[in-house]
Amino acid sequence: MAMKIGEKPFKERVSDGIGDLFMRGAVSSAQGRFRSGRLNAAEELGNWEDWRKLGEEIRTHTIENLDYYLELLSENVTKRGGHVFFAETAEEANEYITNVVKKNNGKKVVKSKSMVTEEINMNEALENAGCEVIESDLGEWILQVDDHDPPSHIVTPALHKNKEQIRDVFRDKLGYDKTEKPEELALFAREKLREEFLQADIGITGCNFAIAESGTISLVTNEGNARMVTTIPKTQITVMGMERIVPTWEEMEVLVSLLTRAAVGQKLTSYITALTGPKQVGEVDGPEEFHLVIVDNGRSKILGTAFQSILHCIRCAACINVCPVYRHVGGHSYGSIYPGPVGAVLTPLLGGYDEYKELPYASTLCAACTEACPVKIPLHEHLLRHRQGIVEKEGKAPVFENISMKAFSMGTASPSMYNIGSRLAPKALGAFVKDDKISDGPGPLKNWTEIRDFPAPKKDRFRDLYKKRKKERGE
Amino acid sequence: MMAAGQVYNRNSFLDNLAKNLGRERRHQVERPEWDHNPQWGVLKGATQDELVEVLKKQCLLIHTDVHETVSSELPALITHLIKEYGGKSVVTWDDPRFEEFGLSGLPKELNEEEIAVRVWDQEGGEENLAFSATADIGITFSDATLAESGTVVLFSDKGKGRAVSLLPVIYFAIIPKSTIVPRMTQVAKHIHNKVENGELVPSCVNFISGPSNSADIEMNLIVGVHGPVRATYIIVDDK
Numbered sequence: 001m002a003m004k005i006g007e008k009p010f011k012e013r014v015s016d017g018i019g020d021l022f023m024r025g026a027v028s029s030a031q032g033r034f035r036s037g038r039l040n041a042a043e044e045l046g047n048w049e050d051w052r053k054l055g056e057e058i059r060t061h062t063i064e065n066l067d068y069y070l071e072l073l074s075e076n077v078t079k080r081g082g083h084v085f086f087a088e089t090a091e092e093a094n095e096y097i098t099n100v101v102k103k104n105n106g107k108k109v110v111k112s113k114s115m116v117t118e119e120i121n122m123n124e125a126l127e128n129a130g131c132e133v134i135e136s137d138l139g140e141w142i143l144q145v146d147d148h149d150p151p152s153h154i155v156t157p158a159l160h161k162n163k164e165q166i167r168d169v170f171r172d173k174l175g176y177d178k179t180e181k182p183e184e185l186a187l188f189a190r191e192k193l194r195e196e197f198l199q200a201d202i203g204i205t206g207c208n209f210a211i212a213e214s215g216t217i218s219l220v221t222n223e224g225n226a227r228m229v230t231t232i233p234k235t236q237i238t239v240m241g242m243e244r245i246v247p248t249w250e251e252m253e254v255l256v257s258l259l260t261r262a263a264v265g266q267k268l269t270s271y272i273t274a275l276t277g278p279k280q281v282g283e284v285d286g287p288e289e290f291h292l293v294i295v296d297n298g299r300s301k302i303l304g305t306a307f308q309s310i311l312h313c314i315r316c317a318a319c320i321n322v323c324p325v326y327r328h329v330g331g332h333s334y335g336s337i338y339p340g341p342v343g344a345v346l347t348p349l350l351g352g353y354d355e356y357k358e359l360p361y362a363s364t365l366c367a368a369c370t371e372a373c374p375v376k377i378p379l380h381e382h383l384l385r386h387r388q389g390i391v392e393k394e395g396k397a398p399v400f401e402n403i404s405m406k407a408f409s410m411g412t413a414s415p416s417m418y419n420i421g422s423r424l425a426p427k428a429l430g431a432f433v434k435d436d437k438i439s440d441g442p443g444p445l446k447n448w449t450e451i452r453d454f455p456a457p458k459k460d461r462f463r464d465l466y467k468k469r470k471k472e473r474g475e
Numbered sequence: 476m477m478a479a480g481q482v483y484n485r486n487s488f489l490d491n492l493a494k495n496l497g498r499e500r501r502h503q504v505e506r507p508e509w510d511h512n513p514q515w516g517v518l519k520g521a522t523q524d525e526l527v528e529v530l531k532k533q534c535l536l537i538h539t540d541v542h543e544t545v546s547s548e549l550p551a552l553i554t555h556l557i558k559e560y561g562g563k564s565v566v567t568w569d570d571p572r573f574e575e576f577g578l579s580g581l582p583k584e585l586n587e588e589e590i591a592v593r594v595w596d597q598e599g600g601e602e603n604l605a606f607s608a609t610a611d612i613g614i615t616f617s618d619a620t621l622a623e624s625g626t627v628v629l630f631s632d633k634g635k636g637r638a639v640s641l642l643p644v645i646y647f648a649i650i651p652k653s654t655i656v657p658r659m660t661q662v663a664k665h666i667h668n669k670v671e672n673g674e675l676v677p678s679c680v681n682f683i684s685g686p687s688n689s690a691d692i693e694m695n696l697i698v699g700v701h702g703p704v705r706a707t708y709i710i711v712d713d714k
Contacts, residue, residue, distance in 0.1 A: 030694045050513040057509050067489040068501040075484050080678075081477035086488035096483070102685035138700060156691050163693050183691040186700055193701065198608060213667070214676045224641060224687035226700025230679075231637045242492075247506045249670070253663035254514055264690070267533070267624035268659065271702070272682035280678050281477065282633040284595070284603050290480075296488065303495040319617065 002121040003088075003337050003351055005150035010335065017329040018430050023152075027330055032161055034321035036161065037265020038372070045261075055258045055375040058251045059312035064305070069212040069245050070294060076215025080277030082290035089169040090120035090135055096120060097204075098129045100291050104235045106131060106202040110193075110224035112219065114206025115139035115154055115315065116241045116295055118337045119350075122204075136225035138189055142166055145173050152331025154337065155317045157205050160330060169307040193225070196300075203229035203287065207240035208314075209255055210292075213248045216276040220256060222269045230275055236287035242294050243311040249274075255314055255375075260362040262374035263316040298350040307382055310345050312375045317342075319369035319379055327361050334359060341369035353390055360386035455465050481714050517623060518657035525712060526622040526655045533625035537685035538698050549711050551582075553614070553647070556588060556707065560645055562611040564591040566603075569634030572616045576649070576711065583693055598631045610634040613643035613703070616651045619665070623658040624684050627708070631679035640683060646703040649681070652712040 006013065017023065042048035062069055074084040087093035101109065113115065123133045135144045139158040142151045146169040151157030151447050158166070163180040170188060172174035178184040208220045217238050219226040231238055246252045250276070260266045279286030302311055320326050320340030331339040336347040336356065346361040360383045363369075369379040433456040493500040518529060527543075534541045536672055557565060565585065571593075582592040593606045607613060615635070620665035627648040631637055640646050656662065659682065666676060666706045687702030698704065 006570075026693065028677075033694055045513070047515070047516070049511045050511045054509055054511040056511065056633045057511065061507060064496070065501055065504045067496070068504045070492070071485065071489055071502070074485055078480040078482050081480050083480040084482045084485070086484040088484070088488060088491070101541075123600040137691070137700070142691070143645050156694065158691055159694070163695075166692060182695045182697050186689060186697040194608075210669040214670045216676060222687065223689045223691075223700040225700070226699055227637065229683070231641060236610075242631055249667045250660075257514065257659065266683050266684075268626055268682060270537075270684050271686050272659075274676075274680040274682075276676045276678050277480075278477070278678070279631075280633075280675075282597050283631065283678060284597055284600060284633075285637045286631070286678055294488075296491075300492055300495050303492060304497050313658055351705075400525045424513075 003119045003347065004355065005332065005335055005337060008335075011332075013333045014329050014333055014362075017333040020160070020330065022162055023330045024328065026162060028160060029325055030153075030154065030156070031321050034264065034317070034345065038262055038318055038321070039265075041265040041267070045461035051254075051258060052374055054254055055314075056312070058246065058254060059314075059375045060309070062251070063243060063303075063308060064245060066245070069247060070242060072212040073210050073215060073245060074292075074294075076213065076216075077277065077290075079289075080215050082215065082277045082292055084292045085442065086294050086296075088152075088296045088300075090295070092118050093239065093293050093295050094122055094125035094296070096291075096293060097239070098125055099236060101126060101131055101202050102129065104201060104289070106235065108196070108200045109133045109202040109204055110136050110196055110200040110233065111140075111158075111204045112206065112221065112231050112343045113140055114204070114239055115337060116206055116297075117204065117239050118151070119241075120239075120295060121298060122239065131202075134193070134200070136193050136197070136223075137221075137230060138223055138225075141189060141193065145169055150332060151337055151365065153317060153320060154315055154338065154342075160332065182340040193228075197225075197228040197232050200233045202235045202237065203233035204237045204239065204299050205229055207238050207244050207292075208259065209244045209246075209252045210240055211249055211252050211274070212245055214276055216249075216274050217250075218252055218256070218272060218274045220259060220269050221273070225270060227273055228272055230273065230287065231285050234287060235289045235291075236275075236278070237291045239293045239294065239295060242296050242299055243313075256373040259314050259316050262314075262318040262372070302349050306385055307345070307349055309377050309466045310342070310349065310382060312377050313342055313346070314375060315342075316374060318374060322372045324364060324366065324368070324370040329362065336360065341379045341383070342377075345379055345386065349388060358392050360384075360390065367452050368461060376389050403409050497563055514658070514660040518661070521622070521657060523652060523655060526657065527652065529622040529706075530551075530620065530625055530655060533623065534685070534708060539623050539625060539685040539690070539705075540705075541710065542707070542709045543712075545712045549649070549709070550578055550581060552709065553578065553581065553649075554584060554588075556647065556709070557585065557612060558588070558663070560707075562590060562610065562645065564593075564603065564606070564610045565612045565614060566593045566595065566610045566639050566643060567614040568616065568636070568639055569595045569597070570616055571653070572649075576651075576713075582642070595634055595636045600618060603636055603649050604642070607636070607638040607642040610643040612645045612647060613639040613641075614647040614649065615640050617642050617648050617654050617708075619657050619662045620650050620655045620657055621662065621682070625708075626684040629661055629679075629681045629683065630677040631681075634678060637679050637681070643702060645707070646683075646686070646706045647709060648708050650708055651711045651714050652710055655710075677684045
């Protein structure tokens, strides 16, 4: 699966999402729990705003000096016997990874959760090379077993599925014969995957934060699968987006504290695992060989632009969890593995406006995302900036918006035009009014009234009423 | 010391980043003093006893049992807990602290009760993993302990295998009271100082907070996924 998920156009994807009542219920209850977790964790600290400012300072400095810190990281990885491959494109990354797997005669690959490997479509490249690739994060595994259903959330990828659906997937694909109780489903996954871990030749992980000063990569998890992937197989490959880096252990600590609180309201997740190179001489477990693949894949184009701060993102999903649009349309509507506000900013930057011009409009610009972001990325401002770019430079705004905005700007351009327009509206729309509402509007109103009613224009206008009142008071 | 690794495509990749950032490559950058440092204010000035209380309270939230004891009673408590959990096979680190805390007789004592014990053996290769994968209980000491988050920090080493705290169904961590610090900040600083002094960082540093868990099915918390299903901390007064 690459960054793009599904072939349907945006409007159809949104209709599918809005029509999926289970998904909408699951998403809104999850949003509630995520949100209260984050708020409680923030309140407990008392000075959350200082933490966010520190997070912003660290991310700004690191991305400003990204070339320096990546060089330092790669030096320190190689000092500890690890190999580093800088990949400008997805193809280069996949070719290197496939070669490492082949050279080690790898047949069975176990993976822990990684968005960037989804983005570069790594699984398919490895499968084409004849490998079996097994996802080991519980949510990712459920999706893989269900014929590669796409993820709908970056922290809990199977959020759109209920436990009965998961039970049925396990039953149909793997002969599961127990109930839909989450504990039983998880125990089944534990037993099935335990076998896979013990037989795997290659372990592949993502990376939450690489630590430049020591050549360390850190993984933030709860299930223990990333520890399995880096303890048992003889070869470990870690794939990181090039911006996933901090200067020292001290910044790693701060960002991990921000990530776990903002993502799930935990002080720390069950496991923070910091790995440096392959195992040392005399150690029994851990990989004998370690490869770090640092991926650009379009990110460098964002450097030096007004969008640079989107590279500060630490993938906590706090913005997704507060977004009112995500709440209703769900993750699949975004057509990208990166949904929600962060996805609406990042996806068009990585994938281009041709494919993703609708995403910056999938927002109410309410700024809840910006307020939730633990590293203070001005997400709603980026969305607005995208809209400006789409309209001004590319002329690619959705057609409805073009017409209605033109009409609106004509009607509001001068006081006299506005005056005439608002006086004419009740008459012009009279035929469509029923019970003071318009349910089936003409022209530009149609897109609105397909989904909800539009209030009929009132005959009494504020400016007339104001004039009348002034007259009555003798002013 | 192992051979250095290889690095590929670095210069063209980094040159491109510098170009997009609108400047020459930077080869020397000073990490700034950050304007905000709230992390150092958490549990500032707390006594060791206060930190123990914070740790115990946090353990309630992360589904972790806590026991407190003194050094002289530690062996008896551990034997008791192993039996209480019905453990039939136990794997431990090969760590001098087991002897310092009077636990070197533990394997023999447990064998007499028909409980199999394996001490991690750096010459034993894969046997260590095979035993751990089917063991009921894994036992390690904590190298540093974080009160705020209820976390034990483990530094891997020759006798200190990663699998002991991962593969068995139940995990026991022995926490000498002197290892408890307020939060992750103190341990990160400690490791950072080591790096600055040119010391090697352990190949694996694990920050473990309770048993493994997941919320991937309908956001319900499931305790026990791929790692241990239960976790127990034993705080021992080592002063």
